[in-house]
Amino acid sequence: MNDSTPKHVAIIMDGNGRWARQRDLPRHEGHRAGTESVSRAIEFALEKNLDVLTLFALSVENHECRPLEEVQFLLALLLESFQNNTAKLHEKGVRVRVIGDRSKFDNALLDQIQQTETITENNANLTLVLAINYSGRWDITQAAKRYAEDVVAGKQSIATTDESHFAPYLCLSDLPEPDLFIRTSGELR
Template identity: 40%
Template sequence: MQASRVHELSPEEQAIYRRLDPSRLPQHVAIIMDGNGRWAGKRSLKRFLGHQQGAESVQFVVETASRINLPWLTLYAFSLENNLRRPKTEVNFLMRLLGAYLSNNVKRMNDNNVRIRYIGRTDELPHEVRERMEWAAEQTQQNTGTTLTLALNYGARSELVDAFRGLCQEVQRKELALEHITEQDIQRHLYTAHMPDPDLLIRTSGEMRISNFLLWQIAYTEIFVTDRLWPDFRGVHMLEAIENYQSRNRRYGGLSDDLQSLPGNELVGR
């Protein structure tokens, strides 16, 4: 594991970190970044300025994740639905913003030992954006700290469709019998097959919905919702969410350990 860089946290972040149990930090935090448009609207600004400010929040959060040795951070950056519903001018701006973010932040990623990866139907993105994505991945591939995964042109239902297509091809090639398909077989065809499921899902802007994000992977994930809009979200707020996460008793679909030990509960929750 990389050396601790907790000393680089801000005083406000350090105050929260001291209340955390470092041995119980989540291995994987996923974030639905929501509220860029509302942030701009509340200030009578153009929407694109909200997106620009949101891009700044990304790097702040990534650097805090690196300093606490968080292994995996996944950000819902651009959904498949957004690609279809947003005005073309806004989609084009978001693509330019993505390219600029990668160009401007690869050095900071390397300085923070962060490597970048992507999930989604990225082959449908503009060619010049894909080139910049591949370049950033190559530039950071030797880093061993936090893996930052951007979900781009991503939708969980489309991910499952792609996974089932892969399984069907295996069955057609007689590499896998239909009656022998397991959850593990589905898992290895997901975009996220190379990473653990999220321990903690954070959603900004107060919306109480999943928005077609990692539907398979978050079956037992703890969810934290904040009213804070994404452009105002910083590393300290991620640490607050982790503090809340550590206060919970994860049950993975069953009863807590204390309840399971009570007489008469031998069959409950199975």
């Protein structure tokens, strides 16, 4: 791979509801169709030898603001996707990592995420990061809390706090920063 080829591509999976509405379909059909796009994105990432593919699947804001029925459908769809695809991802050498606030997930989804991460943890062809119930603000907040705990425990010092000391507490600190962000809805922000 030459230096101009991205090593880490991040995709904000947005627009499934609009896609469904344009076709006079229920919103959940847009979300279901989005799972096919995920499969294509993973195949593309493997073909192009990317190191990391991050998919922003459900933001904290959407988890809190969308109708409960839609959020429950999305979480059930995620569970189904993990159940149906973990073995395939493992066979292709894909390592799966889930980032985000897991505190609102039911036990079935939590167990499946743990199982998928464990099964794929030693794979090296591609790291697939799934951001579920994630936001940058959430990540900074959880990192700050953990950093503060280490300050109290004497493992860190306020006097030496800088980016190099704080960054390891962020979810993706061990991965390269994204070279390319794509928003699937076509919206520019």
